[in-house]
Amino acid sequence: MTGRAWLPWMVAALALLAGLATALWRGLPPTPGPAPERPRVSGEFTLLDASGQRVAWSQLNHRRQLVFFGFTNCPEACPTTLMNASRALAESGSAERDTRILFISVDPERDTPQAVGAYVRNFGPAVTGMTGDAAGIAAAAAAFHVFYEKMPPMPDGGYMVNHSAALFLLGTSDDMLEIIPYGATAAEIAAALARNR
Numbered sequence: 001m002t003g004r005a006w007l008p009w010m011v012a013a014l015a016l017l018a019g020l021a022t023a024l025w026r027g028l029p030p031t032p033g034p035a036p037e038r039p040r041v042s043g044e045f046t047l048l049d050a051s052g053q054r055v056a057w058s059q060l061n062h063r064r065q066l067v068f069f070g071f072t073n074c075p076e077a078c079p080t081t082l083m084n085a086s087r088a089l090a091e092s093g094s095a096e097r098d099t100r101i102l103f104i105s106v107d108p109e110r111d112t113p114q115a116v117g118a119y120v121r122n123f124g125p126a127v128t129g130m131t132g133d134a135a136g137i138a139a140a141a142a143a144f145h146v147f148y149e150k151m152p153p154m155p156d157g158g159y160m161v162n163h164s165a166a167l168f169l170l171g172t173s174d175d176m177l178e179i180i181p182y183g184a185t186a187a188e189i190a191a192a193l194a195r196n197r
Contacts, residue, residue, distance in 0.1 A: 041174045045139035047104065047132040050117025055130065057143070065100040066180075066189075067168040069146045071107035072119040073158070077165045077182060078103075082123040085167060087186035089126050092193055099193065104140055105131040106148035106163050144168055169196055 046056050066085050070078035082103060089096045103120055105111035111119075111131045120129035132140070141148055148163035165182035169192060177196040180189055 041143050041168075041170065041176065043139065043143040045132075045143060046136050047130040047140060048113045048136075050113050050120070050129055052113040057140070060102065060130075061170070061174050062172055063100060063170075064098060064172055065102050065170050067102045067104065067144065067170060068165075069104050069106050069141060069144070069148065069163055070165070071105050071161045071163070072111050072115055073107065074161070079122075081165060081167060081182065081184075082120075082127060084184065084186040085189055086124045086126055088189035088193060090124075091186060091190045095197065096193055099126070101127040103127055103129045104137070105129070106137055106141060106146075107150075107161050108132060108134045108137050109150075169193070171196070 116129035116131045120127040146164045151160045167180040169177045
């Protein structure tokens with residue numbers, strides 16, 4: 001071949017070699033080493049329990065729990081999620097006897113400790129309710145990267161709170177085992193608990 005007649009052949013050969021190298025690389029087993037660490041809940045905040053006592057996150061954490069942010073006047077998302085989570089624990093039986101459902105209010109104006117305490121009693125003994133002042137709730141939400149927003153008043157003077165509605169499954173080291181999306185059934189929550197034992 002004369003001149004630059006060899007150039008297309010060289011380009012084709014290089015492309016073939018690159019393709020073979022990529023295929024070989026993809027077929028290699030993963031490099032041994034420690035698995036990546038799960039994200040953890042970080043930050044300190046203080047809330048109020050149903051009796052009005054101040055409780056720090058350091059007194060609530062380090063145990064297996066499902067954490068959910070909501071508000072007691074929530075018409076659907078909150079009661080449905082808490083009911084399904086309670087059913088999931090019941091279906092899991094003794095395997096989840098020590099798992100707690102922690103409900104944290106994002107409505108400090110209306111959700112007094114007494115209101116939250118009365119609300120969570122509707123969902124069984126596994127549910128613990130917490131509220132707080134605006135700063136405490138904001139710090140708790142920030143630690144979990146939860147969004148919430150008070151909506152404009154309705155004609156009757158009431159209001160809704162728009163908020164993240166996922167369930168956070170935490171392990172005993174505050175590691176985020178799984179984020180269970182809103183709408184999960186009791187069976188789906190039970191399955192998430194089972195695969196993260």
